[in-house]
Amino acid sequence: MLSAAISTASHAAGPSILGKDAPDFVLRGLDGRNLRLSEFRGQVVLVNFWTRSDGDSRLQMPALDRINITYQRAGLVVLGVSVDDDLRRSKEFATAMGVSYPILFDTGSQIGKDYFLQKMPMTILVDRAGVVRYSAVGFRRGDERVYLDKIRELLRE
């Protein structure tokens, strides 16, 4: 039932990035630092694409924060990527949420095309070799348990 839930969530994303190399990107963070995805090669990376107007995104961020705090020392990297057009408001929202993981801002459209972003939020897990191993769209309470199972599996590899 769990794997069915994962596959359903993955298929809801449409054309899929699953199983493919995660397209590289470099974005400016809320703290002013530029971060490039490929520089985390060798670590497990959770990338969460979100917009401030989406209710699921607002619900998901605290859950991801807890995951980051717990698994950061185990080698997990969590990155939040805002795909809002309104950069100023997106920054205000991110500051207000006060999460512990880096928030990056994408105002172009290339990342959306590369990752087939259609519905927010979208969460992917990238393994140590840079391959997307999990992809899910939307968020409901309890979904973080699914993330944790997959994260533990990838950290053990």
Added chain:
Amino acid sequence: MNLKDRMMRVLVCGALLSPAWTVMGATAPAVAPAKSVPAAAQPAAANASSADTPPPAEAPAPPVPAADAPPAELKTLDQEVQGLKKDVVDLNKDLFVLQEELLFPANTQVALYISMDVGTFFALDSVTVKIDNKEVKNYLYTAREADALLKGGVQQIYLGNLKVGKHELVAFFTGKGSAERDYKRGASINFDKGVGAKYLELKITDRVPKHQPEFLIKDWE
């Protein structure tokens, strides 16, 4: 060996090593080997054996499955596989060079490099490049990439095509100056694109007397 010959060799070796060919001597179904032909095929094989064909007992040695092949043959096969792997790697390299030559032929190629020896007066954040007033590159630098430049690295920041003639390149450098203040400077160069590849370098250097970074664009003649 040229590219075409190498590709043909790769394809032929790949076909030879496919599962259908793992039983050695599989080209002689008409002869009824004792071990390798299934029972249903034996009557057909027997019928196919005419008076001209020697009886099975005197037939040439039956084909030996690869698993039972003597070690010398396995060694030859292994050498073939290693040779094939090397060919694939070499072919991949040739294809990459060919792709670059096709996409950016030398007569229209323009390449832009960036180097930095500054450390005191400027921390690089991003570079934007415009050629003939059209933005061709906008590159954000991570801390690691900026560090690599400071250590002496030279980055190929842009590779593109330009027609022969006069062109203008403008580069904008954004970063942090002394006292963590935002810093943005530009540099430009007018150049002639002739026949042959054109290489330009963006240099960021310390200008100690003025306590300022200096931004230059050099032509690699």
